[in-house]
Amino acid sequence: MYYAGIDLGGTNIAAGIVDDDGKIIESMSIPTGAQRNFHEIVCDMAELVKNLCQKKQISIDEIRAVGIGCPGSIDSEKGVCEYSNNLNMCHADITGEFRKILDIPVYLENDANAAALGEYEINAKGSKSFVFVTLGTGVGGGVIINGEIFRGFNGVGAELGHTVINVDGEKCTCGRKGCWEAYASVTALIRQTKAAMEKHPESSMHKFAQEEGKISGLTSFLAAKEGDKYANQVVQKYFEYIAEGITNIINIFQPEKLAIGGSISKEGDYLLKPVSAMVERDDYNKYMPKAKIEIAKLFGDAGIIGAAIAAKNALNRD
Amino acid sequence: MYYAGIDLGGTNIAAGIVDDDGKIIESMSIPTGAQRNFHEIVCDMAELVKNLCQKKQISIDEIRAVGIGCPGSIDSEKGVCEYSNNLNMCHADITGEFRKILDIPVYLENDANAAALGEYEINAKGSKSFVFVTLGTGVGGGVIINGEIFRGFNGVGAELGHTVINVDGEKCTCGRKGCWEAYASVTALIRQTKAAMEKHPESSMHKFAQEEGKISGLTSFLAAKEGDKYANQVVQKYFEYIAEGITNIINIFQPEKLAIGGSISKEGDYLLKPVSAMVERDDYNKYMPKAKIEIAKLFGDAGIIGAAIAAKNALNRD
Numbered sequence: 001m002y003y004a005g006i007d008l009g010g011t012n013i014a015a016g017i018v019d020d021d022g023k024i025i026e027s028m029s030i031p032t033g034a035q036r037n038f039h040e041i042v043c044d045m046a047e048l049v050k051n052l053c054q055k056k057q058i059s060i061d062e063i064r065a066v067g068i069g070c071p072g073s074i075d076s077e078k079g080v081c082e083y084s085n086n087l088n089m090c091h092a093d094i095t096g097e098f099r100k101i102l103d104i105p106v107y108l109e110n111d112a113n114a115a116a117l118g119e120y121e122i123n124a125k126g127s128k129s130f131v132f133v134t135l136g137t138g139v140g141g142g143v144i145i146n147g148e149i150f151r152g153f154n155g156v157g158a159e160l161g162h163t164v165i166n167v168d169g170e171k172c173t174c175g176r177k178g179c180w181e182a183y184a185s186v187t188a189l190i191r192q193t194k195a196a197m198e199k200h201p202e203s204s205m206h207k208f209a210q211e212e213g214k215i216s217g218l219t220s221f222l223a224a225k226e227g228d229k230y231a232n233q234v235v236q237k238y239f240e241y242i243a244e245g246i247t248n249i250i251n252i253f254q255p256e257k258l259a260i261g262g263s264i265s266k267e268g269d270y271l272l273k274p275v276s277a278m279v280e281r282d283d284y285n286k287y288m289p290k291a292k293i294e295i296a297k298l299f300g301d302a303g304i305i306g307a308a309i310a311a312k313n314a315l316n317r318d
Numbered sequence: 319m320y321y322a323g324i325d326l327g328g329t330n331i332a333a334g335i336v337d338d339d340g341k342i343i344e345s346m347s348i349p350t351g352a353q354r355n356f357h358e359i360v361c362d363m364a365e366l367v368k369n370l371c372q373k374k375q376i377s378i379d380e381i382r383a384v385g386i387g388c389p390g391s392i393d394s395e396k397g398v399c400e401y402s403n404n405l406n407m408c409h410a411d412i413t414g415e416f417r418k419i420l421d422i423p424v425y426l427e428n429d430a431n432a433a434a435l436g437e438y439e440i441n442a443k444g445s446k447s448f449v450f451v452t453l454g455t456g457v458g459g460g461v462i463i464n465g466e467i468f469r470g471f472n473g474v475g476a477e478l479g480h481t482v483i484n485v486d487g488e489k490c491t492c493g494r495k496g497c498w499e500a501y502a503s504v505t506a507l508i509r510q511t512k513a514a515m516e517k518h519p520e521s522s523m524h525k526f527a528q529e530e531g532k533i534s535g536l537t538s539f540l541a542a543k544e545g546d547k548y549a550n551q552v553v554q555k556y557f558e559y560i561a562e563g564i565t566n567i568i569n570i571f572q573p574e575k576l577a578i579g580g581s582i583s584k585e586g587d588y589l590l591k592p593v594s595a596m597v598e599r600d601d602y603n604k605y606m607p608k609a610k611i612e613i614a615k616l617f618g619d620a621g622i623i624g625a626a627i628a629a630k631n632a633l634n635r636d
Contacts, residue, residue, distance in 0.1 A: 151572070153574035156606050159570065167501075167559070255470065289472045
C-alpha cells in the first residue's frame with residue numbers, strides 16, 4: 001500500500017506517493033497561489049493526489065491515507081489550520097474540506113514537525129530523542145521524543161527559531177527582538193553579507209553577487225572559500241550564531257541526534273565541522289555521552305515523506 | 319508506608335519523611351561539608367534517615383524507599399553522580415555506598431529534576447507537560463512530560479539556565495557568555511543592583527543595603543516598592559530578563575503549566591504579574607490555548623518531596 005505526502009508551502013505545493021518504507025515513488029509540484037481562498041488550495045491538493053496516482057498508474061484506492069504538512073498553528077487532532085500567516089488561513093478546516101473531495105483518511109501536521117518526522121524515520125529511527133533544525137528563509141524545528149512528535153500541550157511547541165539569543169537584538173518577524181531566526185536564517189545571512197559588502201567594497205563578495213545577479217545565501221560562502229577575508233568573517237560569525245542556538249537546544253533536550261537541514265545545510269562538512277566544534281566547546285554536558293550532530297539527509301523531500309509517515313502513524317493509532 | 323526524600327545541596331543536606339500523599343511528616347537538615355569525601359556524605363545521609371525515623375518514632379522498615387536529589391550530572395539508572403562541581407564528586411556511586419549502610423531501595427536523581435517532579439506531583443498533577451524554573455543562586459529547571467521527568471538521552475538535559483539569551487554577554491559559570499542564568503539568577507540581580515547603586519549614590523538602595531548589612535537580592539525590590547526610581551529600573555529590567563527566558567521555554571515546550579520557584583519567587587504577584595504580561599506579549603503562540611504561568615507552591619520543600627516521589631515512582635516501575 002501507499003501513502004500520499006503533501007508539503008504545503010507558501011510558494012509551492014509539493015506532493016508525492018510514498019511507499020511503506022518511506023520512499024517517494026512519484027512526485028509533483030505546483031504553485032501554491034497562497035493568497036487564494038483555502039478551498040481552492042484544498043481542491044488543488046486533492047487534484048494533485050489524483051494526478052500522482054494517474055501518473056504512477058495506480059488506483060486511488062491504493063492510497064491508504066494522505067498527510068499534509070502545513071505551516072502555521074495546526075490543530076492536528078481536529079485537522080484544522082488555526083492560523084497561517086504564509087497561507088492567509090484562519091480556522092481553516094483543511095481535512096474536512098479535503099474529505100469532501102477525496103474520501104481517504106487525511107491528517108494535518110505542522111510542516112516543520114512533519115519534516116522532522118520524515119528525517120527521523122529515515123535517518124534517525126530508534127534514537128530516543130531527535131531534533132531537526134532547518135536553516136532556510138526562517139529557522140524551523142521539530143522535536144521527536146520516543147518516536148513521537150513533541151508538540152507541547154497546545155500543539156504549537158518546538159518553535160526553536162523563535163528563541164531570543166540576543167536580547168534587544170535584530171527585529172524578528174514574530175515581533176520579538178533577537179530571535180535565533182534573526183541571526184541564523186538565510187535571510188539573516190544575506191543581511192549580514194550585505195552589511196559586510198557595504199563596508200568592504202574591495203571584497204570579492206561583490207564579484208560573486210554580480211555573477212549571480214543578486215546577494216544570496218551563497219555569496220559569502222563562495223567568496224570565503226576563495227579566500228576572501230571579509231567573507232570569511234561573515235561566514236565564521238554566521239557559524240557562531242548557528243552554534244549558539246544549537247548549543248541552547250542541546251543543553252535543553254540533550255537529544256541523541258540533531259540534524260541540520262534547510263538550504264544552507266547543503267554546505268555539508270564545511271558548515272558541520274566548525275559548528276560541531278563550537279557546540280562541543282560550549283555544551284554544558286562534559287561527562288556524559290554527547291548528542292550526535294549531522295547534516296540532514298532528505299533535503300527537500302523530508303516534508304513529503306514526513307507528511308506521509310505522519311498519516312501512516314495516525315492511521316495505525318486510530 | 320513512607321518514603322525518605324533527601325535534598326543534597328552544596329550547603330545543607332535537607333531530608334524528610336514523606337507520606338504517600340507527598341506530605342512531609344518529619345524533616346531535618348545538617349551542613350553538607352561539601353569538600354569531604356563522598357563516602358562521608360553518604361554516611362551522613364543514611365544517618366539522617368535513621369534519625370528522622372527515630373524522631374518520628376517509626377521503624378526504619380516503614381521506609382519503602384529513599385530518593386536523593388543531587389546537583390550535577392547524574393546517571394539515574396546506575397545511581398551514580400558522574401560529576402558534581404558543587405560537591406566535588408566524580409563517578410561517585412552514591413546509591414551503591416548508601417545500600418552498604420542501609421538496605422533500603424535508594425534512587426538518585428538530579429536535584430532540579432527532583433524539585434520539578436515534587437512541584438508537579440503536588441501542584442500540577444495531570445498537566446500534559448510542566449516546566450519548573452528556579453531562580454536562585456543559579457537558574458535551574460526541570461521538565462515533566464506526560465508525568466515523566468524529561469532528561470534527554472544521556473540524563474543531563476533540561477539545563478534551562480544554560481541557554482544563551484545574549485550572545486557575547488555576561489560571563490556564565492558554565493564557560494559560555496550570555497546564559498540566561500547570568501541575567502535572571504539572584505547572583506545576576508545582585509550584580510545589576512550593585513551597578514545601579516554605583517551609578518546612583520542618591521538611590522535608597524544604599525539605605526536598604528546598609529540596613530541588611532549587604533547588597534542582596536532583596537535590595538532593589540525593597541527600594542523599588544518604596545518608590546525609588548533607579549531600583550525600579552533594576553527590577554523592571556530584571557523582570558524582562560526573566561521573561562525573555564520564560565518566553566523562550568514556552569516557545570519550545572508550550573507546557574500546560576510553568577511554575578517559577580527559587581528564592582526570588584517569594585515576591586509572588588509583584589514578580590508574576592509583570593513577567594506574565596511580558597511573556598503574553600512575546601509568546602509566538604497567538605491562536606491556541608496558552609501555557610499557565612504560576613509561582614511555585616512548595617518553595618524549599620520541593621527537593622525533599624520530589625526526591626521521595628522519584629523513589630516511589632522508581633519503586634513502582636521496578
